Amino acid sequence: MVVRPAEIGRIRTFIPDDLTDITELSNRTLTEYYTPDIIYDIYRAWPESISVYVAGKRIVGFIAGAKYTRTEGRILLLAVEREYRTMGIGSALMEHFFEICRKNSLLSIRLEVKSDNAEAIRFYRRYGFSVTHTMPGYYSDMSDALLMWRML
Numbered sequence: 001m002v003v004r005p006a007e008i009g010r011i012r013t014f015i016p017d018d019l020t021d022i023t024e025l026s027n028r029t030l031t032e033y034y035t036p037d038i039i040y041d042i043y044r045a046w047p048e049s050i051s052v053y054v055a056g057k058r059i060v061g062f063i064a065g066a067k068y069t070r071t072e073g074r075i076l077l078l079a080v081e082r083e084y085r086t087m088g089i090g091s092a093l094m095e096h097f098f099e100i101c102r103k104n105s106l107l108s109i110r111l112e113v114k115s116d117n118a119e120a121i122r123f124y125r126r127y128g129f130s131v132t133h134t135m136p137g138y139y140s141d142m143s144d145a146l147l148m149w150r151m152l
């Protein structure tokens with residue numbers, strides 16, 4: 001059976017009360033370590049750039065972005081709880097972020113992804129991102145990042 005994200009929950013804008021849940025979700029699902037302060041700084045820089053996906057009362061996914069330049073947005077963090085993956089939640093969060101970027105007159109989006117994160121790279125490629133170059137030793141464990149980019 002195909003499950004549609006709208007049947008699981010909904011997207012809403014992040015509020016500071018979500019900080020603990022988001023930090024814990026980040027540190028369960030992403031390989032870099034994030035503190036609440038880091039996430040709060042992202043929120044303060046551009047409050048509407050963080051959106052959460054709520055199923056029942058639980059936050060099961062979120063996206064956080066930034067303005068990289070006056071015309072370029074950037075996806076900083078995107079994560080979905082393991083048991084909620086491949087249901088379209090990641091796509092819904094990304095589409096929502098694209099809309100926010102368009103409303104802010106941004107023209108393109110960039111992101112960095114670990115070069116060995118095949119699942120995320122395939123996901124981003126499917127949504128029109130292409131690799132522009134490799135950034136050697138980008139992450140704290142010295143692994144490489146791929147810089148991926150697409151027009152909006």
Ligand SMILES: CC(C)(COP(=O)(O)OP(=O)(O)OC[C@H]1O[C@@H](n2cnc3c(N)ncnc32)[C@H](O)[C@@H]1OP(=O)(O)O)[C@@H](O)C(=O)NCCC(=O)NCCS
Pocket residue numbers: 002003004029030078079080081084085086087088089090091092112113114117119120122123124126
């Ligand atoms: C990358 C990530 C955010 C994707 O989230 P997701 O909610 O699984 O994303 P979606 O469900 O929208 O899409 C994932 C796949 O499921 C498929 N899918 C989506 N809805 C589906 C459905 N109803 N039934 C079956 N498959 C479905 C999509 O086609 C997609 O396939 P693809 O990866 O081959 O393109 C998630 O895997 C994740 O949190 N990974 C760990 C953190 C991470 O690596 N983040 C990125 C760091 S840069």
